[in-house]
Amino acid sequence: MNLGNRIVSFFVFIISLLPFWVLYCLSDFLFFILYYVVGYRKKVVYENLSNSFPSKSDEEIKQIAKNFFVFLSDMIIETIKMRTITAKEVEKRMVVHATHEIYRHLEQGKPVIGTTAHYSNWELGIHRLSLMLKDPLLIIYKPLSNKGFEQTFNNIRSRFNAQMVPMKQTLRQILAYENTPHMSMFLSDQTPARSESSFFTPFLGQDTLMFLGMEKIAKRTDFPVVYCHINRIRRGYYECTFSTLFETPKATDNHEITLAYNKYLEKLIHDKPEQWLWSHRRWKHKPSA
Template sequence: MRKKSIAGLLYILSLLPFWLLYTLSDLLYYILFYLIQYRKRVVLENIRNSFPEKTAAEHMDIAKKFYRYLPDLVVEAVKMRSMTEADVKKRIELINQEEVDRHFRQGKGVIGVTAHYGNWELGIYRLSVMTQYPRLVIYKPLSNSDFNDVYNALRCRFGATMVPMKQILRHIVQLRHQPHISMFVADQTPMYQDSDYYMNFLNQDTLVYTGTERIARLTKNPIVYCHIGRKEKRGYYYCKFTTLIENPDDYEPHEITLKHNLFTEEMIRKQPEYWLWSHRRWKRKRRT
């Protein structure tokens, strides 16, 4: 009953027009930044440590732009509940789709990599309506099972299959003889038991997932980065595909992991306000 209530409320709110949702977003910015100061200490600490070369004023400017953007993500996620396929295609332009199609024509699966940047949730929809080949979205289950089920149902509206991280190998093996795409949001913080590889990411010693590399080496599939950026017009995005890895066997251990994370870092440095700074990304320190 609780899940139905959440889903029902989400649908009703999604019927509000964009202009009204963005008015609510503007109000939410002041609430998050000035009133409740949602994770403000975490955000500023992350930004300061990532950009030590910048001034305090520049750090605050990035933070304010992030808090301006965060409520937009919230209301856009709500709006997704009633979006049509035409709405999705209108909101996200695909750039270099031929990079994915090229691998499909060769009969290969594609390992897609993205980050908590731009509107990654809307990116799931755009991926879903891009092709009829199987679309797997790899995710880390939420601690609240009700919200987890509601959001997964929302993400699957256009045919994507949500796959928990621990089940990905079984699903990919089942699809090994046909074109498909598996999408990894690869900038999450792993548990200690899930990774032991640290790298310098945004000037900080960072524990990173190596699962994308492991899957690539097992399947021999190429890795394509999906850069979801924001256009100047509010609520409009682009998704640019770049093949980072053609043949995983050509790379040394951890080189693939390093490559896609450095691609993410470069993207963040160009427009830092569109990354999820409120996430406790550096909470896993090296064990001594």
Template sequence: MINKGLSRLSLFFLYLISLLPFWLLYLISDLLFAVLYYIVGYRRQVVQENLQNSFPEKTEAERKQIEKNYFKYLADLIVETVKMVSISKEELQRRVVLTNPEIIERYTKENKSITAVAGHYCNWEWAGLEFSVDSRLFFIYKPLSSKTFDDFFIKVRSRFGGVAVAMKQTLRTMVAHKNEFTVTVFAGDQTPVQTDANYFTTFLNQPTAVFLGIEKIAKLIDSAVIFYDMKRVKRGYYTYTIVPLVEHTKSSAEYEITDAHVKYLEMMIRREPQYWLWSHRRWKFKPGDNN
């Protein structure tokens, strides 16, 4: 009961922070960066190891600069995520712009559902929230251990019409709506549980386990597979572009869809590496660990 009360108090505090203007939120972000990077050293060893393994061709100074830029952006990402609690639809659409809506319009006219793949890159949360404004969007999520916080984040992500689907319910939900036009968003860089790590590919210079559920579901409902290519224009402003990867999924080769979205994400990361979630323990295990 006490923990539940504290959780609710924390959520109310987050709501109050979300009401602050952007200029003040970014001032908080500057302070948060100093705390995360210099004082706490939040997962700096994880970030450094990931950068070393991903970019062995870069100098130590270059990797150090990416690390510092990453933590600056991570602080921005945290306050921007808090802002989602109360940001207006108009403000969000001013700050996150889809560059080629005609792609979605074409799929809508053809009644061809979309499997959208995103990475933990730039502000993926804002992109998903903005995209849900005018689309029937299902976002696949991994439930949190705290039901209070889980319910809270589902509510925030669903503010403009998005529908939350727990990862274990994905297949059942997609089959139930297979005759409707839907957009289903997956995070393509999630680490599968070790017992489900059945496919490894090279990603950022390392053997990497990849979740195959995206490919399986896309083939089952014969949806088009697209990728969110997101760019940061300046602080607090983004664009994202819909990139078609595989149009005819049922006839695609095995692993074609998986390899396509993994390669596209790597291209984005190499373009501007500071915007990917380097503090995530992406490489938890290697091929053969299940043997």
């Protein structure tokens, strides 16, 4: 880790020691900077929202965008807080529901394929899952170009023993635990490179290039697929509800798992659009003619 990354890591640690009420004051200031001063990816956010909700007025789109930036600022600050947050505080701030949808599979000796999205506070969800499970938890992630930042944030994510697995090592790591009850978590709404996928499907009314890795691994292993829906209740407080999407993935048709995932996520986004990551360039790839 170079000097610059060490300095960033140090300041992340110092800021994380502040109490939540101070952190949310910082979040309010960060929102002002991102939204009014810098205009961080405003064009991308407005374009994504307008294309996803063509029936909404300009004023409605602007309000969703503003609510999103308020949420994004809180998300950034809460992720920093994860550096030193206690286990007790994590459990207080994220309540879990329908945990039997995870435990019943693990208690039968079946590993679980978990899937979620860049929706609500998925980062805090890593800590909550880590504390909930006695079995190994593998977090599948897309490596960053800045390896220093990657190391900093992976150290935060793995504080309660989650194992960080780069995407290209996913199958090897899952098969290493094939005969051991465990859970592998996928953020399945990421944007693949054109070399990584050629499957486009409608999502939020737009042709969308999809990763098929989660589906392929589920069908190969026949591990049940469980969606982890994280929802913001109020500022700083969340709930996570588990739902089994597929008990026997091998019995599904090609793309059935991916399409079911999309449909599930679309409903969540329509219900509370401000909680999804609109600043992400999700539709930068277009299908061939």
